[in-house]
Amino acid sequence: MKIEEMSFEESIKKLEEIVRELEDENISLEDSMKKFELGIKLSSNCLNKLNEAENRIEELTRSEDGKLIARELNLEKEN
Amino acid sequence: MEDYSISKTKVYTVSELNQDIKRNVEAGYPDIWVEGEVSNFYFHDKKHMYFDLKDENSKIKVVMFQNINRNLIFDIEEGLHILINGYISLYEKRGEYQLVAMDARPVGKGALILAFEQLKKKLGEKGYFDVINKKSIPLLPGRIGLVTSTGGAVIRDIILVLKERFENFHLIVRDVNVQGITSSDEICEAIDELCEYGVDVIIIARGGGSLEDLWAFNTEKIAGKIFECPVPIISAIGHETDYTISDFVADRRAATPSVAAEIVILNKRETVEKIETMVKRARSLISSEVKIRKKEILLLMRRRIFARPETLLDRFNQVVSELNIRLERDIGANLKTVENNLINICRLIDKKNIIDKIYSFKTVIKNSDIRLISTVNNYINLKKSKIKYIMGKIADRNPVNILERGFALLYGVEKDRSIKSVREVNVDQAVRILLRDGVLSARIFDKIYKKIEPGFKNEN
Numbered sequence: 065m066k067i068e069e070m071s072f073e074e075s076i077k078k079l080e081e082i083v084r085e086l087e088d089e090n091i092s093l094e095d096s097m098k099k100f101e102l103g104i105k106l107s108s109n110c111l112n113k114l115n116e117a118e119n120r121i122e123e124l125t126r127s128e129d130g131k132l133i134a135r136e137l138n139l140e141k142e143n
Numbered sequence: 144m145e146d147y148s149i150s151k152t153k154v155y156t157v158s159e160l161n162q163d164i165k166r167n168v169e170a171g172y173p174d175i176w177v178e179g180e181v182s183n184f185y186f187h188d189k190k191h192m193y194f195d196l197k198d199e200n201s202k203i204k205v206v207m208f209q210n211i212n213r214n215l216i217f218d219i220e221e222g223l224h225i226l227i228n229g230y231i232s233l234y235e236k237r238g239e240y241q242l243v244a245m246d247a248r249p250v251g252k253g254a255l256i257l258a259f260e261q262l263k264k265k266l267g268e269k270g271y272f273d274v275i276n277k278k279s280i281p282l283l284p285g286r287i288g289l290v291t292s293t294g295g296a297v298i299r300d301i302i303l304v305l306k307e308r309f310e311n312f313h314l315i316v317r318d319v320n321v322q323g324i325t326s327s328d329e330i331c332e333a334i335d336e337l338c339e340y341g342v343d344v345i346i347i348a349r350g351g352g353s354l355e356d357l358w359a360f361n362t363e364k365i366a367g368k369i370f371e372c373p374v375p376i377i378s379a380i381g382h383e384t385d386y387t388i389s390d391f392v393a394d395r396r397a398a399t400p401s402v403a404a405e406i407v408i409l410n411k412r413e414t415v416e417k418i419e420t421m422v423k424r425a426r427s428l429i430s431s432e433v434k435i436r437k438k439e440i441l442l443l444m445r446r447r448i449f450a451r452p453e454t455l456l457d458r459f460n461q462v463v464s465e466l467n468i469r470l471e472r473d474i475g476a477n478l479k480t481v482e483n484n485l486i487n488i489c490r491l492i493d494k495k496n497i498i499d500k501i502y503s504f505k506t507v508i509k510n511s512d513i514r515l516i517s518t519v520n521n522y523i524n525l526k527k528s529k530i531k532y533i534m535g536k537i538a539d540r541n542p543v544n545i546l547e548r549g550f551a552l553l554y555g556v557e558k559d560r561s562i563k564s565v566r567e568v569n570v571d572q573a574v575r576i577l578l579r580d581g582v583l584s585a586r587i588f589d590k591i592y593k594k595i596e597p598g599f600k601n602e603n
Binding site: 104114120134 | 285340419
């Protein structure tokens, strides 16, 4: 599975797994270098995903023709 | 004295009166609901329940027999406000009447609590609360759905906590009435719309209130909607101590709406730090690993085998030289032994004796030779004379010699066999005669059979 396609949860879990594997004394040098590279890729995937979500607060209503539309929510008006 | 005999008016006996009243009253109230407060509650022998049902002005005796009261799902107690369903029954003997209870229900808060307990039991048995059905809340939701009242304080609290934990989030709010008759339906509709629009998690939230205020979240309808919803739902209703059916069915319960916001989105800063820490740790593990391996290699390289590899041969050299020594020693020993054996054997050999023996054998051989030669010569001579004799004999028989002596051979013209008998020829037959110095051709003139005997003179 390509790293970009992994969800945030999966990426972070795999990253934790890699750190645990690196702590294992029996790992070979080649393996640990490979895992380290993978770990770096995963961490940057996580950090990217964290910044992905748009910053929006909206209210959902159904218009007359039955469509659902989300409009910016203005709380002050509700008082 | 007045006449007290009233002939036209009916006069009852007490029994008759009580019987009559019983008939009338029982017919009039065969199945009624009565509301009141329980007092003088008697249930000491745990068999039949006896109590009074009263209001501010009046009271009535009630009995609930064992077969009814053992099916009660709530406890009837002194002072409880309840509804009784039953019939009026008159006890003739004492002229007393009572309400015989067939069913009892709590009124007011008690009723709600009871309904709550009953629904909780029912849904629990259906598996609505089972942990195995609960979905996990995504760590980083793309879109967060919120079902709440936009007019309340709850929505502000939630937004505040979200902003604190994460700089960028996408929140979609669906406004509903959180109490009242339409509330349950509105909430169900809100969940549907958010699912249709597309969100990764839904929070249902409202602030504190009484059991009646929160009642919309205790309906079977809401329970069903939450259970069926494919999107994970966090339920945050009322205060920490408030538990509603929606709290039990939801995939996660938050004690307060602020807690819901904390649950729904991770703390960005903390998570970034966590990731950075993990990367640092991985880096340090790798570099320490490399350092350790380097050390190992250097240590190995200092070992004798690498520094002075020729020492590897030492072992073999040693073996070779040992084998050499053994070889020389063993072969030497062998040679010595053989040599000794040879000397010993030589001693056994007596030269002179042997020469003498050789001489005598030579003589024997020579003598044998001579004898052999003379024997052979004799044999040859013997054979020679025999041959001479035989040759003489052969010469006698040689037909050519016979011819030399004057005899003749007779042959037929065609045949190559000599004619030996008179019978073999016919008169006038041509014949050939073989003499010592040539051949004659002749014809038979006459033949006479007569055997010639040796020693007798022939007469023709």
